[in-house]
Every structure is written in C-alpha cells, then in structure tokens.
Amino acid sequence: MNEIDKKLTDKEVRPTAMRTLVYQQLAKQNTAVALTDIELAFTKADRTTLYRTVKTFEEKGIVHQIDDGTGISKYALCEPGCNCEIENDLHLHFHCSNCDKTVCLTEHKIPQISLPDGYVAEDVNLVVKGICSGCSGS
Amino acid sequence: MNEIDKKLTDKEVRPTAMRTLVYQQLAKQNTAVALTDIELAFTKADRTTLYRTVKTFEEKGIVHQIDDGTGISKYALCEPGCNCEIENDLHLHFHCSNCDKTVCLTEHKIPQISLPDGYVAEDVNLVVKGICSGCSGS
C-alpha cells in the first residue's frame, strides 16, 4: 500500500482508484482549487463522483473547504498540523484578485476575536483579498 | 425632498420611488438581508429591478455586500462611519447558524493582518459563525 492510500485509510476513507488520483491531484496544487478545476483534470470521470469524493474528504478531515468570497467553494488538503476543525487554530486565506487563485497562509493564525455578550463563536473565516506575491512582481 | 432621497442624491443615486422604498426597507432591518428577502417585501416589483437597485447602492457606497459563507449574498446599509471601502476600518460579520441571520458587528474592527512578503491586501472579509445573542438565550 502506497503513501496516499495509507493516509486515506488512516482517515477512514477507502482508497479507491478515483480517490487516490484526486488526492494526488490535490497534493500537486499549491493553491486551493474549485471543483471545476478538479473536473478539468479528470475529464473522464463524472462530476458527481468528484463532488462526492471531495465531500468525503472534507467530512473525514482530509481537505478543508474554503470560502474565498468568489462564491465558488475551493478545497485544499489539510496540512499535517492543520486541525482546521479546532477553533483558534484557524489559518487565513488569501485570494488574489489578479490571478484569481486562493492560497492557504497556514502559518498565519487568526487572532482571537472578541464578540458581544451572548454571541458564541463556532467557526471563523478570514479571507484577505488583494495581489499575491506572484502577481505583485516582487 | 425627504431624508432618504437626500442621502441617495448625496451618493449620486437618483431617488426613484423604487430606490427610496428599498432604502427604507433596508433601514428597517437590523440584520443583513438577501436579495430574496427584499423580493419578498416587494412582491409587486421585479426581482431584476431589486437586484440592480441593490447593485447600484453597492457601487455608490450606500450598502455593502456581505459574504457570510452561506453562498447567498447579503446586503446591509453602510453605517454613517462605515467606510467599508477603506482598509483597516472594516468591521466583522456574524452569521448565526441557528436563525440563519447575519449581523454587522460594526463596533468590532478587524485587527491588522500581517502578510508574507509580496502580498498586498486590498480587502479583508471576516465572518464569525456561531450562535447569536437572540438564539443563545442570554
């Protein structure tokens, strides 16, 4: 059993051929990708399958979904220390308005947010929009 | 000329009957509303008109659009000191997963975010999801 299949098994996801390939594809990316992007990479596979594959990954904590404000859900593999389900350990995301790519700034943690009385936080989503390093030319 | 029409004129928006009514409606809300909500309040008006009215408001800085992670755009009137276009003066939004309402926490400013070299921030969107004061029963 290879690396990827072991990772999937660890997360209680049966390593089918499709899932291994999707994982591989996600691992190649350095940005968060939309379902459409994955679809384009697997023209022979059905969109629904990819959709459900990613959803399974998400439920099992293999990827996290990112809402970057474009209205299109993006997905990225959780890093080793991602813990995206644990509050206060959330990292922020950056969406480049030039190249339209979304990256996880894993090392940039979201600061503690104070809320008015009676408000209970369960999840925090912080997206910075602007120009990424690739596009700013620096 | 009444209050609302003056405000619209100040922002270079011609105060039509429709626009005045939509503004009025938005002013009544204490939460950010979806286009569908506005539509329900104006059953005789066309969805497109409302859509474009809100878009116009947005362009002219009368309302700001909120992406609360539900996938449905919400809109709220800009407060007197809103300045939603100026960075570092951005407030955060709270989306209640129980009542599904989104509120602007105007007094809660978003802290300064540090970014890696080469990244230029233009806009910041911070949404906290959880239970609002109305639903938490406190």
Add this chain to the structure above:
DNA sequence: AAGTTAATGCACTTCCATTGCACTATAATT
C-alpha cells in the same frame, strides 16, 4: 462464489446570479 455494502456514473433538479431587450418614466433641451 454469494451476498452485502460502498462507490461511481447518468440524468435531472434547484437555486441564485446575471444579462438582453423592450418598454416606461424621468430629466434635459429646444
């Protein structure tokens, strides 16, 4: 190998966002 369960593919639906075009109202000009 038979049977059970999970995964996949196809077709279809829904929902919101958005656009094109015709019509109407408002403002500007003569």
Add this chain to the structure above:
DNA sequence: AATTATAGTGCAATGGAAGTGCATTAACTT
C-alpha cells in the same frame, strides 16, 4: 409644451454551481 436623450424598470431567458435519486458497478466480507 413638445422633443430628445438618458436612466430605470419589467419580462424572459441564460448560466453556473450545488445537490439528489436511482441504476450500475466495484470492492470488501464470510
């Protein structure tokens, strides 16, 4: 006041992404 120009509104239709139901196929279990 009539005419023209411009902006706003309504209707119809499109598009894109998310999601569901069901039949088929593949993968595990015994």
